[in-house]
Amino acid sequence: MHFRWVVVSKAPRLRHIRGVGFWILCGLALLLIITPAAAIVISVLVKAAPALKWTLLTNTTQNIQNPGLQNAILGTLALSLGVVIVAGPIGILGGIYLAEFAPRRLGGTLRFFSEVLAGVPSIVIGLVAYTALVVALHWGFSILSAIIALSLLTLPYIVKTTEVSFTQVPRSLREAAIALGLSRITTIRKVLLPPALPGIISGMVIALAISTGETAPLLYTASFSQSNPTAGLFHNPIGYLTYVTYYYVQLPGAQNQALASAAAAVTILLVLLLIFGGRAITARQRKMVARLDV
Amino acid sequence: MQLAGTNVATKEEVSAGVAIEGLTVKFRGTPLIDGISTLFEPNKVTAIVGPTGCGKTTLLRSINRMHDHVTGMRVSGSVVVEGVDIYGPDVNVREVRRRVGMLFQRPNPFPRSIVENVGLAPRAHGLADRGNVRELVRENLTMVGLWDAVSNRLHGSPFGLSGGQQQLLCLARTLALSPDVLLLDEPTSALDPDTTDHIESLMKKLSEHMTVLIVTHNLAQASRISDNVLFLMKGNVVEATSARTFFHDPADDRSRAYVSGRIG
Numbered sequence: 001m002h003f004r005w006v007v008v009s010k011a012p013r014l015r016h017i018r019g020v021g022f023w024i025l026c027g028l029a030l031l032l033i034i035t036p037a038a039a040i041v042i043s044v045l046v047k048a049a050p051a052l053k054w055t056l057l058t059n060t061t062q063n064i065q066n067p068g069l070q071n072a073i074l075g076t077l078a079l080s081l082g083v084v085i086v087a088g089p090i091g092i093l094g095g096i097y098l099a100e101f102a103p104r105r106l107g108g109t110l111r112f113f114s115e116v117l118a119g120v121p122s123i124v125i126g127l128v129a130y131t132a133l134v135v136a137l138h139w140g141f142s143i144l145s146a147i148i149a150l151s152l153l154t155l156p157y158i159v160k161t162t163e164v165s166f167t168q169v170p171r172s173l174r175e176a177a178i179a180l181g182l183s184r185i186t187t188i189r190k191v192l193l194p195p196a197l198p199g200i201i202s203g204m205v206i207a208l209a210i211s212t213g214e215t216a217p218l219l220y221t222a223s224f225s226q227s228n229p230t231a232g233l234f235h236n237p238i239g240y241l242t243y244v245t246y247y248y249v250q251l252p253g254a255q256n257q258a259l260a261s262a263a264a265a266v267t268i269l270l271v272l273l274l275i276f277g278g279r280a281i282t283a284r285q286r287k288m289v290a291r292l293d294v
Numbered sequence: 295m296q297l298a299g300t301n302v303a304t305k306e307e308v309s310a311g312v313a314i315e316g317l318t319v320k321f322r323g324t325p326l327i328d329g330i331s332t333l334f335e336p337n338k339v340t341a342i343v344g345p346t347g348c349g350k351t352t353l354l355r356s357i358n359r360m361h362d363h364v365t366g367m368r369v370s371g372s373v374v375v376e377g378v379d380i381y382g383p384d385v386n387v388r389e390v391r392r393r394v395g396m397l398f399q400r401p402n403p404f405p406r407s408i409v410e411n412v413g414l415a416p417r418a419h420g421l422a423d424r425g426n427v428r429e430l431v432r433e434n435l436t437m438v439g440l441w442d443a444v445s446n447r448l449h450g451s452p453f454g455l456s457g458g459q460q461q462l463l464c465l466a467r468t469l470a471l472s473p474d475v476l477l478l479d480e481p482t483s484a485l486d487p488d489t490t491d492h493i494e495s496l497m498k499k500l501s502e503h504m505t506v507l508i509v510t511h512n513l514a515q516a517s518r519i520s521d522n523v524l525f526l527m528k529g530n531v532v533e534a535t536s537a538r539t540f541f542h543d544p545a546d547d548r549s550r551a552y553v554s555g556r557i558g
Contacts, residue, residue: 172398172402178391179396181418182418190404191404194404
């Protein structure tokens with residue numbers, strides 16, 4: 001029998017070689033991703049090794065004999081918490097508004113501005129926050145100015161991921177909710193939110209990872225403090241990890257160099273904790289969503 | 295809810311059921327349903343049949359105002375449910391949907407626990423409170439014959455159930471609102487024969503106290519379960535009659551052709 005319309009490769013061996021070649025390319029690409037990531041983590045850890053002691057957590061950078069990172073770690077955590085409190089609700093509600101309520105034209109305009117905001121370099125946001133909040137409003141270098149700068153920076157990510165998470169919920173679920181006469185609010189809270197939640201939390205994690213790793217807008221707004229954060233929102237500089245990495249590496253002395261690397265290592269660790277924490281929180285819901293009939 | 299003035303006469307004729315008068319549904323100007331008037335008898339199963347694209351589903355979805363949420367859809371005419379024109383002014387749309395339940399082609403349980411799937415809407419409509427919602431859930435799951443299968447996993451995910459069980463769960467979810475009218479949009483086309491049998495016999499039982507409308511492509515199913523048949527073509531009613539007449543002695547040649555499989 002002769003099937004003319006079946007294309008049979010003239011050289012099966014060539015096909016095999018192509019297949020193997022493809023896998024080799026994939027492997028190389030994977031290596032290209034893994035190698036720099038591993039190299040960064042290892043080199044940071046090696047350089048930080050002399051400074052990796054428990055006193056890192058118990059002393060502040062102020063301690064000259066045995067400097068630690070307590071003030072910077074607490075400051076970074078405080079700033080992240082601030083971002084969760086300020087940018088979290090605004091971003092999530094904004095995303096829900098865009099996905100569920102916004103009229104077409106208004107939605108397009110809002111989306112456009114959100115994308116513009118996402119494209120503004122962080123140092124420009126820092127500068128604007130400096131002129132507007134630190135100087136014009138007389139807030140001084142303060143935790144609140146810093147939180148607002150970071151919130152502006154991360155807001156577009158939270159809005160976008162929330163909106164996408166909601167629009168990706170299968171239409172069949174919305175129809176079921178409509179057919180049961182559920183109100184829009186009930187539909188959002190009880191039907192759409194659970195499947196959208198993993199996406200929203202991923203957005204929050206990205207936002208927190210960005211704010212943990214940002215330096216530029218904080219230089220203008222938080223300045224830096226050698227001592228632990230205190231309660232005042234205004235005229236109250238605050239320490240953070242990336243500043244230690246940025247500044248201490250410029251100082252002479254092996255101790256300072258090691259401290260800079262230790263701050264970098266702790267920053268990486270915090271970001272990793274965020275990512276795995278986020279995944280752990282949403283694991284159960286993710287499993288349920290995976291079974292949704294799209 | 296306010297009665298529609300023009301339909302008071304209709305209201306006197308039928309105390310219940312669904313009366314459709316001059317219903318036109320257009321999508322971006324193209325009529326999908328073209329001025330239909332018909333009556334769905336209460337406590338009967340009416341099968342809505344016809345070739346693909348004839349407007350069966352469009353008609354069904356206009357009976358609980360599902361078109362409200364689709365941009366480009368325009369509905370005119372009246373749909374009187376239990377004496378109330380659901381397109382009339384001051385109609386509470388959520389209450390319309392409470393009274394007119396709908397089951398879809400494919401099971402679409404909420405990504406919440408089984409008990410929440412059934413209990414959510416009655417709680418939202420104030421038909422049950424925290425104290426008695428459990429009882430309502432049990433009643434409705436029992437009614438659809440799912441209770442024994444799920445009673446030990448009420449707080450588990452509905453996605454562990456088979457497709458047929460998921461559809462029964464969706465039916466229980468709809469019945470939990472005690473609707474007067476039940477709309478079924480090819481509810482068994484994605485299901486196994488056993489569950490299909492089960493749902494068909496449930497429909498018979500349910501029609502004892504509600505008006506049941508089923509859209510189906512399956513003529514054998516229509517002849518098994520329906521009391522009446524509405525045969526549509528191109529957005530118009532070809533024949534509305536009893537199932538016996540439709541399948542054995544239809545008045546219209548097109549009905550005859552459809553029943554015998556020459557068109558469809």
